[in-house]
Amino acid sequence: xxxxxxxxxxxxxxxxxxxxxxxxxxxxxxxxxxxxxxxxxxxxxxxxxxxxxxxxxxxxxxxxxxxxxxxxxxxxxxxxxxxxxxxxxxxxxxxxxxxxxxxxxxxxxxxxxxxxxxxxxxxxxxxxxxxxxxxxxxxxxxxxxxxxxxxxxxxxxxxxxxxxxxxxxxxxxxxxxxxxxxxxxxxxxxxxxxxxxxxxxxxxxxxxxxxxxxxxxxxxxxxxxxxxxxxxxxxxxxxxxxxxxxxxxxxxxxxxxxxxxxxxxxxxxxxxxxxxxxxxxxxxxxxxxxxxxxxxxxxxxxxxxxxxxxxxxxxxxxxxxxxxxxxxxxxxxxxxxxxxxxxxxxxxxxxxx
Ligand code: ADP
Ligand code: MG
Numbered sequence: 169x170x171x172x173x174x175x176x177x178x179x180x181x182x183x184x185x186x187x188x189x190x191x192x193x194x195x196x197x198x199x200x201x202x203x204x205x206x207x208x209x210x211x212x213x214x215x216x217x218x219x220x221x222x223x224x225x226x227x228x229x230x231x232x233x234x235x236x237x238x239x240x241x242x243x244x245x246x247x248x249x250x251x252x253x254x255x256x257x258x259x260x261x262x263x264x265x266x267x268x269x270x271x272x273x274x275x276x277x278x279x280x281x282x283x284x285x286x287x288x289x290x291x292x293x294x295x296x297x298x299x300x301x302x303x304x305x306x307x308x309x310x311x312x313x314x315x316x317x318x319x320x321x322x323x324x325x326x327x328x329x330x331x332x333x334x335x336x337x338x339x340x341x342x343x344x345x346x347x348x349x350x351x352x353x354x355x356x357x358x359x360x361x362x363x364x365x366x367x368x369x370x371x372x373x374x375x376x377x378x379x380x381x382x383x384x385x386x387x388x389x390x391x392x393x394x395x396x397x398x399x400x401x402x403x404x405x406x407x408x409x410x411x412x413x414x415x416x417x418x419x420x421x422x423x424x425x426x427x428x429x430x431x432x433x434x435x436x437x438x439x440x441x442x443x444x445x446x447x448x449x450x451x452x453x454x455x456x457x458x459x460x461x462x463x464x465x466x467x468x469x470x471x472x473x474x475x476x477x478x479x480x481x482x483x484x485x486x487x488x489x490x491x492x493x494x495x496x497x498x499x500x501x502x503x504x505x506x507x508x509x510x511x512x513x514x515x516x517x518x519x520x521x
Contacts, residue, residue, distance in 0.1 A: 261341030294344030353462025420450030
């Protein structure tokens with residue numbers, strides 16, 4: 169099973185999960201069947217895999233989960249001028265704005281990581297991201313003056329959250345927030361919650377490289393998630409992590425990048441300099457919730473393993489793997505507790521592709 173990829177709109181790090189095809193004792197006992205659903209949301213193809221007793225139960229639960237994802241998309245999107253996020257941006261420079269619970273949860277998590285990462289993750293990169301999106305379309309580097317002007321609007325310290333009132337105030341007119349590095353992980357978490365509420369605890373939600381997993385499939389201890397091969401992203405993964413009631417996200421430049429003047433620029437920005445990352449790297453983070461796995465993976469790409477792994481040490485239940493091209497040498501580093509799975513024998517490892 170492949171997740172459909174939309175070039176330049178998504179980046180895909182981890183893909184799908186695997187199952188043993190032979191029936192297990194538990195699956196016979198519980199007579200649950202596996203169902204799979206896909207729908208486009210959040211600029212990517214969202215996939216839900218779940219185990220249910222019958223088709224109507226599976227369809228109803230997945231419908232409710234996708235509806236929740238669509239509602240979140242409408243709140244968080246920066247492509248949708250009517251989104252709550254864009255309304256907040258239009259109020260930049262003005263008084264505080266009261267946020268919905270959903271936008272509050274995501275912005276609070278983003279700000280928390282901004283502080284902990286000393287601004288390596290920063291949702292105020294919006295104006296700079298806009299310039300780099302244009303650069304990707306035109307195959308031309310952003311003009312230095314425009315980049316400088318955009319960079320002047322960047323800085324998480326200019327977002328003031330009031331926990332008691334659940335308000336946000338953006339200090340500088342023209343500020344633009346971009347939740348592209350955190351919203352998909354949050355949506356995966358929220359969809360999983362909806363599935364559980366609908367009586368489906370055995371489920372997995374994948375927003376391209378952002379994956380949240382519930383209880384494991386019948387007879388298994390974990391969902392088996394393939395990590396995209398660093399050197400040949402299109403080929404089937406040869407590395408896997410095993411997770412349940414937990415999440416995994418991968419960030420990197422394998423899908424969304426542009427090459428200008430022989431240099432490959434990522435869609436991830438260093439918020440301090442306004443430059444897109446160069447040099448190939450990918451970061452995979454596992455954590456109890458995908459809202460964290462998603463944004464920490466993005467932060468790790470900016471910070472590198474040395475500083476990044478110190479950050480992971482402060483994330484309860486967190487672990488990470490980083491793969492980097494260092495002057496032609498592929499270096500792979502992982503933290504303690506990274507839930508890498510041993511490769512399975514030939515066909516068994518690839519049975520979910
Ligand atoms: P993807 O969205 O492709 O899965 P990420 O989760 O790493 O990848 O998020 C990258 C997106 O986050 C970018 O497309 C951009 O919208 C936004 N972004 C880029 N750089 C940063 C950054 N330093 N901090 C926060 N968000 C960022
Ligand atoms: Mg991310």
